[in-house]
Amino acid sequence: MIVIASGKRYLDIDAYASMLAYRELLKLKEIEAMAVSNVPLNESVPPSLLAYPFKFDDYEVKEGDQFIVLDVSNKDFFASFVTLDHLIEIIDHHPGNEDFWADYTLNRCIIEPIGAVATILFEFYVKENLLHKMDKSIAKLLMAAILDNTLYFKAKITKDRDRDAYKRLEEIAGVNSTFVEHYFMECQDMILSQFEEAIKNDTKIENISPYLPSVFGQLILWDKECIQDKIACMKEILSSFGEDWMINIVSLKEGRSYLFYSNKQVKNNLEVLFAISSLEDFILLDTVWLRKEIMKKALDKK
Ligand SMILES: [Mn+2]
Incomplete structure (x- = not known):
């Protein structure tokens, strides 16, 4: 089984959205995969997004499973069940560990300065020619991830690729510009409530x-x-x-x-x-x- 994983302390919307989008992409390619996490989500994943029909899998990792790790490339912060021997792929945008992975043979290792891993996932759908099959809810999750990780495109790490991805996802999701305020207001409410x-x-x-x-x-x-x-x-x-x-x-x-x-x-x-x-x-x-x-x-x- 291919297990899609992320960090070991908490997950944010970028990890959450990217893991689900990747699993759905593999499904479209008729490859079975599970999105698995055993840690809490932070306040960037508000209740309305959790109500979407895509969720993590209730799956117990087994001997021989292979791992794809998203939104983290420091091995010390990988989900506890990930073993390096069976690691096949890393997709991340946090700098600092590129040299470490240069010595490993992975199927794919992308660590690049870009606003969100969600943008890279969007680009995978484009490359595979499967964007027309992306579900609206997956598009909205990826949009929220790009908004959060780029701070509404104001963070200096934001690239044109993030803006382009967002625009095309907006069309797929069929939402208007109120999505931005709605998303951030919901996160703000979570902050205020605690x-x-x-x-x-x-x-x-x-x-x-x-x-x-x-x-x-x-x-x-x-x-x-x-x-x-x-x-x-x-x-x-x-x-x-x-x-x-x-x-x-x-x-x-x-x-x-x-x-x-x-x-x-x-x-x-x-x-x-x-x-x-x-x-x-x-x-x-x-x-x-x-x-x-x-x-x-x-x-x-x-
Ligand atoms: Mn991220």
């Missing part, structure tokens, strides 16, 4: 640069307005991690990042880093910045 957990799960504590506090949180929202009455609560949660903190609130609808901070010292450092000054109790950036991009800017600053 607000403290969401902040804790996405806060990094690490000394990176004199320009940044060691506690650095991030929330990716559709509309920053939705946390207006939660700001005090958010500050309290972050203060529990340390005296100096900041949080990057991405507001996708506006295409901007809001930086909240613990005190004047942190504020001053951020104003120097971004060459900006603010009269508000936050710093408003004019585009979306991801935490990893802010970290890189701080590291590059002499």
Whole structure:
């Protein structure tokens, strides 16, 4: 049996959608395969997508099964049941492990900088000339994955291939532009319903640069307005991690990042880093910045 797998801690919509799309593609080619995971899904997979008629298989991995791994290429993070001896394929977009796999003989190993693995899966359907047979629900899952992993095409890793794939998937799914807001609002609702957990799960504590506090949180929202009455609560949660903190609130609808901070010292450092000054109790950036991009800017600053 061919088993399609992903990571070992949690799966996001890119892994989820790509695994199901790959299984369905193999089915169209009359190759039997199972999409298998034993870990939770994160808040990028909202209830309406889980209600689609495509789900993971209830399958127990057996001796001799072969593995295709998607959206992860660091072997230490592979699903626990994956064995390297029987690994046949890796499709990923996280850099860093290309050299390791260069020494392995796999049927296929694609690790490339692109917005989403879902885009690569879309391209597989095109290559196999089976796009006309793609189910509408699979198209919607892949669309959600591209939206999430490219942050609505605003993340710097986004390629034209992601935009092209999305456009063609939109036609197959037969949905209009409200899909975007609907998807991100549903993810936002999941974040709000477990607000403290969401902040804790996405806060990094690490000394990176004199320009940044060691506690650095991030929330990716559709509309920053939705946390207006939660700001005090958010500050309290972050203060529990340390005296100096900041949080990057991405507001996708506006295409901007809001930086909240613990005190004047942190504020001053951020104003120097971004060459900006603010009269508000936050710093408003004019585009979306991801935490990893802010970290890189701080590291590059002499
Ligand atoms: Mn991904």
